[in-house]
Amino acid sequence: MNIAIAGAGIAGGYLARLLEQRGISPDVYDAMDHDTCCRCRSCGWGAPMGIEPYLASIGLELDDYLLEPMNTMNFDGLVAKTPLCTLDKPAILRDLTGGIRLNRKNLGPDDAAGYDILVDATGIARALLPPCRSDLTLPTIQHRVAVESCNGEDLPAGVYGNQIPGLGYLWVFPLGKNQYHIGVGGIGNVRHTTLMDRFYQGLAGRFSFTTLCSCHGVIRVASPYYSTPFYSRKTREDGTQQLVIGVGESIGTVSPFTGEGIVYSLECARMVADSLQDPESYTRSVLARFAWMKKERETLDYVLSHGQKNGPRLRDRWRFFRNAQRSGIGLPMREAFRRMGGLSRWVEGPDR
Numbered sequence: 001m002n003i004a005i006a007g008a009g010i011a012g013g014y015l016a017r018l019l020e021q022r023g024i025s026p027d028v029y030d031a032m033d034h035d036t037c038c039r040c041r042s043c044g045w046g047a048p049m050g051i052e053p054y055l056a057s058i059g060l061e062l063d064d065y066l067l068e069p070m071n072t073m074n075f076d077g078l079v080a081k082t083p084l085c086t087l088d089k090p091a092i093l094r095d096l097t098g099g100i101r102l103n104r105k106n107l108g109p110d111d112a113a114g115y116d117i118l119v120d121a122t123g124i125a126r127a128l129l130p131p132c133r134s135d136l137t138l139p140t141i142q143h144r145v146a147v148e149s150c151n152g153e154d155l156p157a158g159v160y161g162n163q164i165p166g167l168g169y170l171w172v173f174p175l176g177k178n179q180y181h182i183g184v185g186g187i188g189n190v191r192h193t194t195l196m197d198r199f200y201q202g203l204a205g206r207f208s209f210t211t212l213c214s215c216h217g218v219i220r221v222a223s224p225y226y227s228t229p230f231y232s233r234k235t236r237e238d239g240t241q242q243l244v245i246g247v248g249e250s251i252g253t254v255s256p257f258t259g260e261g262i263v264y265s266l267e268c269a270r271m272v273a274d275s276l277q278d279p280e281s282y283t284r285s286v287l288a289r290f291a292w293m294k295k296e297r298e299t300l301d302y303v304l305s306h307g308q309k310n311g312p313r314l315r316d317r318w319r320f321f322r323n324a325q326r327s328g329i330g331l332p333m334r335e336a337f338r339r340m341g342g343l344s345r346w347v348e349g350p351d352r
């Protein structure tokens with residue numbers, strides 16, 4: 001059985017390593033022609049410390065990639081404890097792909113024909129699978145900035161929903177050495193660059209910001225349920241069957257509320273490695289494991305279509321609280337419920 005993996009991001013790279021451990025050597029394809037300074041897809045590089053066992057399972061050590069712990073984070077003015085950190089993602093990707101058969105080109109139809117199984121790990125491109133049943137994507141902009149404090153205070157890690165008049169949020173992730181990823185993701189009538197400028201201007205008396213690089217991106221916030229089908233079969237010219245199966249963000253393993261996809265893509269890669277030849281069982285497992293993402297997606301749909309009039313419902317507030325709980329963020333229930341009320345403000349937006 002020969003296997004090609006299209007995409008050497010977190011999901012594709014990790015899957016290749018897991019398959020190698022099981023005695024299968026896939027061919028991996030990725031042109032890696034990202035228009036970014038770090039040469040990988042736009043990403044904040046934030047992850048839970050709970051990523052450690054995933055890395056350890058393929059012989060990588062968290063400490064080698066840890067940039068900054070984010071033990072506390074500012075959520076719209078409320079400081080909460082978190083188990084989050086930033087990681088040197090380009091270094092992880094480099095080490096994931098070291099030692100595997102990586103072709104630095106995208107998988108074309110001529111190459112594809114020779115494989116029994118094609119894995120679509122192409123993230124937002126979803127290059128091999130049919131379209132999602134109901135896609136939803138969040139456009140983003142992110143800067144890497146050098147920050148200088150005017151009075152010795154530190155710029156805290158933070159996520160700010162109330163900065164965004166559309167549906168979305170602004171994040172501030174420290175990378176160490178006074179550098180930060182600062183970005184905006186927003187759906188609807190959101191002027192990303194204006195919002196970034198407004199954030200910088202709001203802090204102008206306390207910090208000076210120098211932009212080192214800037215990139216645009218898109219996050220699939222559709223949820224796995226709305227990103228089905230996860231696989232398809234083709235009959236090749238010689239009459240044999242070829243299986244195409246998706247993993248990671250190509251099939252929506254991203255939290256629709258937060259855009260967090262690194263650790264869920266690793267988990268999804270593990271699931272596909274366990275049931276590569278049984279796509280029905282894989283589909284069932286992914287849908288069951290990430291059923292909460294479907295609910296979050298449904299909240300986004302509701303807020304986008306009704307939020308302006310009605311504001312978030314009790315169930316939306318509950319999902320927001322559960323999201324924080326799941327991520328290990330110490331946001332008390334009352335606060336989470338109150339803050340979720342901000343969603344209606346995001347949609348109404350005093351000025352865009």
Ligand SMILES: Cc1cc2nc3c(=O)[nH]c(=O)nc-3n(C[C@H](O)[C@H](O)[C@H](O)COP(=O)(O)OP(=O)(O)OC[C@H]3O[C@@H](n4cnc5c(N)ncnc54)[C@H](O)[C@@H]3O)c2cc1C
Pocket residue numbers: 006007008009010011012029030031032033034041042043044045046047105106107121122123124125127140141142183216217218219247248249250253254259260261262263265
């Ligand atoms: C601005 C931004 C900030 C984010 N911040 C965070 C964060 O802080 N924490 C977090 O957990 N998640 C974050 N995410 C989401 C996270 O980056 C993704 O969910 C995660 O990287 C998905 O991994 P993946 O391997 O499935 O896809 P990707 O990382 O997108 O990898 C897909 C790979 O496929 C390749 N490819 C595309 N087409 C083809 C083709 N035809 N043939 C071969 N290869 C192809 C691409 O070059 C790419 O390398 C962020 C996303 C964005 C856009």
